[in-house]
Amino acid sequence: MIVPLVMTLYFSTVRYNLMQPGEHAFVGLENFEFFVTDPGFGPAVLNTLLLLGSVIVATVVLGIGLALLVHEPFPGRGLVRVLLISPFFVMPTVNALLWKHMMMNPIYGVLAEVWRFFGAAPVDWLTEHPLFSVIVMISWQWLPFACLIFITSLQSLDREQMEAARMDGANALQRLWYLVLPHLARPVAVVVMIEMIFLMSVFAEIYTTTGGGPGHASTNVAFLIYTQALLSFDVGVASAGALFAVLLANIAAVFLIRLVGKNLDR
Amino acid sequence: MRRTFPTVLVARTLASWGAALLVFFPLFWLGLTAFKTELQAIAVPPQLLFEPTLDNFGEVQARSDYLLHAKNSLVTSVASTLLGLLIAAPAAYSMAFFRTQRTRDLLMWMLSTKMMPAVGALVPIYVLAQTSGLLDTLSGLTIVFTLSNLPILVWMLYSCFKDIPPDILEAARMDGATLWSEFRHVVLPLSVGGFASAGLLCLVLSWNEAFWSLNLSAANAGTLAALIASYSSPEGLFWAKLSAASLLAVAPIVVFGWFCQKQLVQGLTFGAVK
Numbered sequence: 100m101i102v103p104l105v106m107t108l109y110f111s112t113v114r115y116n117l118m119q120p121g122e123h124a125f126v127g128l129e130n131f132e133f134f135v136t137d138p139g140f141g142p143a144v145l146n147t148l149l150l151l152g153s154v155i156v157a158t159v160v161l162g163i164g165l166a167l168l169v170h171e172p173f174p175g176r177g178l179v180r181v182l183l184i185s186p187f188f189v190m191p192t193v194n195a196l197l198w199k200h201m202m203m204n205p206i207y208g209v210l211a212e213v214w215r216f217f218g219a220a221p222v223d224w225l226t227e228h229p230l231f232s233v234i235v236m237i238s239w240q241w242l243p244f245a246c247l248i249f250i251t252s253l254q255s256l257d258r259e260q261m262e263a264a265r266m267d268g269a270n271a272l273q274r275l276w277y278l279v280l281p282h283l284a285r286p287v288a289v290v291v292m293i294e295m296i297f298l299m300s301v302f303a304e305i306y307t308t309t310g311g312g313p314g315h316a317s318t319n320v321a322f323l324i325y326t327q328a329l330l331s332f333d334v335g336v337a338s339a340g341a342l343f344a345v346l347l348a349n350i351a352a353v354f355l356i357r358l359v360g361k362n363l364d365r
Numbered sequence: 366m367r368r369t370f371p372t373v374l375v376a377r378t379l380a381s382w383g384a385a386l387l388v389f390f391p392l393f394w395l396g397l398t399a400f401k402t403e404l405q406a407i408a409v410p411p412q413l414l415f416e417p418t419l420d421n422f423g424e425v426q427a428r429s430d431y432l433l434h435a436k437n438s439l440v441t442s443v444a445s446t447l448l449g450l451l452i453a454a455p456a457a458y459s460m461a462f463f464r465t466q467r468t469r470d471l472l473m474w475m476l477s478t479k480m481m482p483a484v485g486a487l488v489p490i491y492v493l494a495q496t497s498g499l500l501d502t503l504s505g506l507t508i509v510f511t512l513s514n515l516p517i518l519v520w521m522l523y524s525c526f527k528d529i530p531p532d533i534l535e536a537a538r539m540d541g542a543t544l545w546s547e548f549r550h551v552v553l554p555l556s557v558g559g560f561a562s563a564g565l566l567c568l569v570l571s572w573n574e575a576f577w578s579l580n581l582s583a584a585n586a587g588t589l590a591a592l593i594a595s596y597s598s599p600e601g602l603f604w605a606k607l608s609a610a611s612l613l614a615v616a617p618i619v620v621f622g623w624f625c626q627k628q629l630v631q632g633l634t635f636g637a638v639k
Contacts, residue, residue: 165384173378181623182389188622189392190573192594193611197395200604207407209394242388247626300482303575307594321482334488344482349474 143323162245187243191303229317252286398608406605421609438588442571445510457522475516525559589614
């Protein structure tokens with residue numbers, strides 16, 4: 100892990116463009132300046148945060164809802180669970196293609212048909228709402244994960260305590276607010292942490308669906324670096340971008356330690 | 366025990382099934398499309414009833430040797446899982462049982478490398494792979510997969526080891542157990558579950574890994590994820606075949622996941638949720 104990091108560090112300070120071989124002049128921090136002033140930089144940082152935030156909120160809220168729904172026994176619960184968690188195992192590339200072609204296609208996609216059924220004009224999701232589309236795909240993939248963890252956690256909820264609260268006249272909403280949600284604080288922290296780790300560098304979904312566009316509408320930091328490295332062949336700037344991403348990741352990590360580290364590491 | 370009113374039960378059953386079917390629907394549709402002809406696949410309105418055909422699967426194998434890619438996926442994910450566990454175990458062991466002030470920072474730092482976009486390290490790793498002749502080889506991919514999963518593995522094993530009461534180890538040491546026999550007879554049996562779930566997650570992640578296999582492999586060592594990604598280029602605009610290939614790529618690991626969901630929960634939460 101260290102070797103690539105050091106090499107990245109080195110590359111980030113030289114002018115290294117694959118289109119101009121042989122020239123490796125030391126340029127100091129120029130690459131960083133280049134990366135930060137790239138017109139895509141602002142949108143990319145914003146998109147990364149938006150994506151992270153909305154997927155986390157969506158999966159946590161829906162995950163808790165679903166977990167509460169399937170918590171108590173009902174016919175076919177085992178099968179429901181199996182169906183619910185399946186998307187988690189789907190590879191990101193398949194996830195992206197599946198949504199792009201079969202769900203969100205404005206002509207023969209399933210969503211278009213649903214829209215027509217209700218008499219609305221089908222939406223060209225990936226062109227009109229690119230970032231939102233990516234968020235939907237990724238939420239679909241991570242919802243099962245959140246759900247699975249909340250289901251597991253609910254099983255350890257103290258039944259007698261719930262019963263006692265009911266006896267004392269607490270209604271369903273009060274029980275949810277004062278007993279269930281505090282019990283879920285820890286799993287929520289876990290879900291937030293793990294999703295942060297994986298979602299900072301979302302790549303495959305964007306690569307296979309929108310290609311970061313239109314414009315920079317769905318470009319995140321990872322994808323911006325990719326375009327720098329492989330489309331403009333500029334290794335120096337790409338390396339600078341990667342280091343910036345590491346910095347971002349470490350800020351997030353420090354923030355995480357404050358937020359959940361305590362919670363995890365008694 | 367309180368009794369649930371029948372109406373509540375019915376409502377909950379319906380709502381749960383509705384939600385589950387909704388979540389599962391895209392996958393169901395993928396499976397359905399895999400058995401359609403190309404014309405049926407892009408029919409408007411989308412067809413639910415049709416005469417299934419198996420042609421797509423033959424086509425997929427004929428076009429790009431699905432079986433070779435499947436074998437590559439299997440080899441790299443199993444090998445990188447085993448290798449990863451082998452490396453992570455001693456690291457996690459020393460962190461869990463010989464803690465220092467810095468241990469927690471080190472763990473967090475390791476985890477934060479996971480947040481760095483893989484593209485950032487692409488060029489250095491590409492150059493390394495090229496100079497050592499590991500480009501487009503299974504061993505090259507295995508090594509990269511192992512390294513990229515290592516932070517998660519170490520963390521998972523660490524939290525699993527930490528749950529082992531130190532007294533037991535103390536006792537074993539008093540009885541004169543060597544480091545190896547302590548590990549072999551005390552730590553290992555107590556953390557089989559942790560090993561299983563860490564390995565499982567690693568297996569899933571390696572199987573689904575697309576970025577590295579796309580960039581570091583070509584005809585020889587391409588995995589299923591790389592195969593599917595290659596279908597995304599405009600020349601491969603055949604939805605039915607695409608669905609067939611995707612179904613074949615996803616099915617093994619999804620079915621595998623169904624059977625192992627309990628293990629996975631334990632591992633994924635780093636033992637923090639019981």
